[in-house]
Amino acid sequence: MKDKLQHAMKPTPDRFRYAVQTAVDEAVTRPAPKRRLSKGWCVAIAVIILAALIPSAVFGASKLYGVLIKPIDNYGLAIGMEETQTSTDYPLYVKMHVDVPNGFAVVPDTEDLKYCKADNKEAFDSGFSLLPMRYADPDQQAYIANVDSYEECVVSGHQAYKVTVKNVKGTWKQLYVYYEDVNVMLLIYHKDVTDEQIKDFVSGINFTEGTADDHTVLNEPYDERQDSAVTYKYEETFVEKPLDTKLTFMHYSPITEDESQRYTAQITNVRLTDNISELDESCFNRFPDTIAQENGRLIPKEFTTFKEGDGFSSTYEELSVEQKEQKLILAKITYENLTNEDVELYIPYRANVLNKDGNEFSHAESIDPKEGIYSTACCDTEIAYLSPHGEGKSFYIPTLPAHETMTVTIGIRCNADMLDHVYLTIDGINDIIDPIYDGDSNYTTYLFKVLEDDR
Numbered sequence: 257m258k259d260k261l262q263h264a265m266k267p268t269p270d271r272f273r274y275a276v277q278t279a280v281d282e283a284v285t286r287p288a289p290k291r292r293l294s295k296g297w298c299v300a301i302a303v304i305i306l307a308a309l310i311p312s313a314v315f316g317a318s319k320l321y322g323v324l325i326k327p328i329d330n331y332g333l334a335i336g337m338e339e340t341q342t343s344t345d346y347p348l349y350v351k352m353h354v355d356v357p358n359g360f361a362v363v364p365d366t367e368d369l370k371y372c373k374a375d376n377k378e379a380f381d382s383g384f385s386l387l388p389m390r391y392a393d394p395d396q397q398a399y400i401a402n403v404d405s406y407e408e409c410v411v412s413g414h415q416a417y418k419v420t421v422k423n424v425k426g427t428w429k430q431l432y433v434y435y436e437d438v439n440v441m442l443l444i445y446h447k448d449v450t451d452e453q454i455k456d457f458v459s460g461i462n463f464t465e466g467t468a469d470d471h472t473v474l475n476e477p478y479d480e481r482q483d484s485a486v487t488y489k490y491e492e493t494f495v496e497k498p499l500d501t502k503l504t505f506m507h508y509s510p511i512t513e514d515e516s517q518r519y520t521a522q523i524t525n526v527r528l529t530d531n532i533s534e535l536d537e538s539c540f541n542r543f544p545d546t547i548a549q550e551n552g553r554l555i556p557k558e559f560t561t562f563k564e565g566d567g568f569s570s571t572y573e574e575l576s577v578e579q580k581e582q583k584l585i586l587a588k589i590t591y592e593n594l595t596n597e598d599v600e601l602y603i604p605y606r607a608n609v610l611n612k613d614g615n616e617f618s619h620a621e622s623i624d625p626k627e628g629i630y631s632t633a634c635c636d637t638e639i640a641y642l643s644p645h646g647e648g649k650s651f652y653i654p655t656l657p658a659h660e661t662m663t664v665t666i667g668i669r670c671n672a673d674m675l676d677h678v679y680l681t682i683d684g685i686n687d688i689i690d691p692i693y694d695g696d697s698n699y700t701t702y703l704f705k706v707l708e709d710d711r
Contacts, residue, residue, distance in 0.1 A: 328568050336391070360457070
């Protein structure tokens with residue numbers, strides 16, 4: 257009965273006009289006391305009272321949240337919401353649509369969340385990256401560290417905040433844009449773009465109601481305080497093997513559901529170079545002219561030594577900047593399919609820069625960890641080159657035919673003065689069945705030293 261009564265009394269525009277007119281008539285025709293307000297004041301008071309009593313739905317949609325921003329200590333920032341009206345609904349599932357402006361293109365395999373400048377050789381490092389977020393309740397906040405500056409603005413009709421973050425890796429531009437009709441905060445990272453390009457890009461973004469099967473994933477607001485406060489502890493075991501060790505992997509066949517299928521991987525050759533002129537330019541993950549000179553010689557890379565801060569009460573302190581010569585480690589890896597069917601494989605090799613003390617290994621990532629002094633040069637490695645294989649040059653080998661072999665070349669760029677600390681590594685070795693490691697640890701990594709004692 258209560259629900260029916262509430263439904264029957266639900267305000268409508270006609271009822272609202274009738275209520276206002278009744279209040280006005282009563283205010284005008286009621287017998288006047290000796291001291292009375294003017295007719296105009298009576299009408300105004302009646303309208304104010306009715307406006308307070310009648311639900312806001314009568315007047316149309318109203319804002320659900322107001323965006324709040326506040327400094328945290330000296331260098332931090334918190335972006336949150338002030339709940340102003342909880343009765344307004346928004347879609348549980350939303351779908352983001354992006355009308356890509358001229359001069360930009362979506363980066364493949366990023367679920368339409370990254371857009372690069374199509375005319376820029378360093379395309380993947382320019383343009384926009386999107387991170388849609390939803391505040392589940394007004395207590396949630398996005399905490400940002402190492403904030404250099406921020407300002408409130410309006411972009412394409414949406415409340416927004418421009419935030420500049422500066423840390424040891426460089427300066428990063430962020431734009432937080434709030435879409436109030438769907439309660440979505442869109443974080444946009446951008447680089448090498450103009451204010452007009454940002455405006456055009458944001459104007460082409462909109463959200464519609466989606467379904468559980470077809471929707472854009474909404475992240476929770478990111479809390480950078482957790483990065484400095486949480487220490488991930490696990491036992492990592494390093495097992496060193498000769499460079500040419502042949503590893504046998506278990507392969508699960510989705511066709512035969514047989515886990516006894518096998519394939520092998522072996523590093524068959526390693527060489528070093530500081531010149532890439534002999535290599536196929538199309539095989540580089542970056543445009544070659546960004547890592548090498550016209551004559552093909554690798555360009556020295558700039559690194560910073562710094563003292564760490566927590567990003568909120570203190571920020572990083574730059575101690576020194578230096579240029580380091582680069583080398584390219586070219587490793588040939590031969591895969592052999594031991595099965596009777598085609599298999600899909602993943603190239604598991606990468607590189608780590610490690611310190612060795614007896615039989616103990618540790619990551620060479622700090623200069624003086626007790627004082628919080630680090631260098632970006634210590635453990636810097638980058639897979640820069642990957643020869644074509646199968647249907648492309650990703651880390652997957654989509655088709656390795658039965659009983660056939662395939663050789664893939666990977667090129668890892670690293671600092672020349674750290675070569676004697678570089679190890680090719682294979683981690684997560686649960687699928688390796690020969691040689692088997694029977695140690696007890698949370699995480700095991702096989703190591704293959706690039707520079708052996710006699711090289």
